[in-house]
Amino acid sequence: MKETDLNNKETFSPLVPEYPINIGGVKVENPIWLAPLAGITIASVRKFYRSLGAGLVHTEMVSALGLCHKGRKTKELLYGSDEERPVALQIFGSNEEDIARGTDVALNIRRFEALQINMACPMPKVTKKGSGSKLMEDPETSAKIIKVMKKTGLPTWAKIRIMPATSAVTTSEYCELLFDSGVDFVFVHGRTPEQRYEGRASRESVEEVARRFPGMVGGSGDCYEPEDFLDYLRRGCAAVLAGRGILRDVFIISKTLKELGADVPEEYWNPSLDFQSELLLELGRSIYNTEGQSLALMISRRMLGALFKGFAGAVQLRRRGAITKTWQEMEELLLDWKNVQHMQPLDFTKEKFPNGVIGGP
Numbered sequence: 001m002k003e004t005d006l007n008n009k010e011t012f013s014p015l016v017p018e019y020p021i022n023i024g025g026v027k028v029e030n031p032i033w034l035a036p037l038a039g040i041t042i043a044s045v046r047k048f049y050r051s052l053g054a055g056l057v058h059t060e061m062v063s064a065l066g067l068c069h070k071g072r073k074t075k076e077l078l079y080g081s082d083e084e085r086p087v088a089l090q091i092f093g094s095n096e097e098d099i100a101r102g103t104d105v106a107l108n109i110r111r112f113e114a115l116q117i118n119m120a121c122p123m124p125k126v127t128k129k130g131s132g133s134k135l136m137e138d139p140e141t142s143a144k145i146i147k148v149m150k151k152t153g154l155p156t157w158a159k160i161r162i163m164p165a166t167s168a169v170t171t172s173e174y175c176e177l178l179f180d181s182g183v184d185f186v187f188v189h190g191r192t193p194e195q196r197y198e199g200r201a202s203r204e205s206v207e208e209v210a211r212r213f214p215g216m217v218g219g220s221g222d223c224y225e226p227e228d229f230l231d232y233l234r235r236g237c238a239a240v241l242a243g244r245g246i247l248r249d250v251f252i253i254s255k256t257l258k259e260l261g262a263d264v265p266e267e268y269w270n271p272s273l274d275f276q277s278e279l280l281l282e283l284g285r286s287i288y289n290t291e292g293q294s295l296a297l298m299i300s301r302r303m304l305g306a307l308f309k310g311f312a313g314a315v316q317l318r319r320r321g322a323i324t325k326t327w328q329e330m331e332e333l334l335l336d337w338k339n340v341q342h343m344q345p346l347d348f349t350k351e352k353f354p355n356g357v358i359g360g361p
């Protein structure tokens with residue numbers, strides 16, 4: 001018999017055959033993990049995706065300097081419930097002193113199963129201060145950061161991008177330096193920093209590193225279908241990150257787990273529209289109660305673009321969701337989703353939707 005949770009919703013075990021195993025020093029039930037996504041992987045979203053099967057979740061990147069200055073907003077990024085475990089804290093900073101002090105502050109607030117240094121973010125507001133992917137140009141500082149993180153005694157991970165063809169150091173050589181410095185696991189996003197989020201992620205480049213360091217490397221980039229995740233695993237990756245894929249299909253992780261042999265109830269790979277609205281309500285209410293109204297609205301609107309596929313009223317639902325001003329309005333819309341088809345259609349006009357509608361008109 002399947003278990004049910006407090007809302008009488010069927011839950012499932014995300015265990016895939018031959019798991020649990022230890023990856024990068026952390027015991028996990030499967031290799032399909034929730035990526036760090038700034039502004040999205042807040043505590044409620046992490047808990048939600050654990051309940052949808054993610055083997056591990058990441059916090060979004062947290063500033064080491066912000067933690068040193070004990071910024072309230074920065075510290076809030078650390079909070080979360082035990083239901084989300086295992087959870088990795090992703091931190092960013094430009095030097096080993098800030099990272100040492102920042103991780104110390106974080107670990108005094110809360111325990112994490114792993115610590116991960118962000119060496120991948122290509123955005124100028126991060127790189128211009130020497131953090132994120134800028135660290136890939138500075139192997140010496142990268143090594144010092146890993147060594148100082150190792151002193152916490154926690155599994156120490158890094159997330160990097162592939163090196164540009166013009167770099168004197170290859171991605172494998174850079175990883176070798178990180179492993180020599182003591183890193184326990186490295187995620188490789190198959191784009192160069194210059195590419196940002198454009199173009200195709202190179203699975204071939206990720207595979208090269210994964211084959212060189214078996215069991216120590218995870219893959220990230222362009223995972224939208226279960227087959228994408230399976231391909232990274234076949235190419236030797238020990239784990240794969242679900243990133244933007246969760247914003248296109250809320251059930252991408254559970255669908256992939258089914259392919260990997262987990263016992264996934266049908267609602268999680270062939271969800272009814274009722275189940276989809278229930279889940280979105282559950283997520284939105286959790287965000288509203290924990291992180292507040294504006295995030296509840298922002299994330300619900302994004303998720304509306306990843307749900308109700310095939311429903312004739314999906315476009316109207318997204319349009320109506322885009323103009324809700326309070327969580328109350330969003331909640332009423334989600335409770336009444338079936339009736340949206342009988343409501344006066346909202347036109348998609350530039351005046352009404354100056355910023356567009358997430359998920360397309």
Ligand SMILES: Cc1cc2nc3c(=O)[nH]c(=O)nc-3n(C[C@H](O)[C@H](O)[C@H](O)COP(=O)(O)O)c2cc1C
Nearest residue numbers: 035036037038060061159189220221222223243244
């Ligand atoms: C909105 C957004 C926020 C992101 N935030 C982070 C972050 O905080 N830390 C990080 O290492 N990567 C971050 N990433 C990168 C993702 O973790 C992932 O590596 C990348 O999106 C490639 O995977 P995908 O093509 O499957 O989305 C972010 C990506 C997006 C789109």
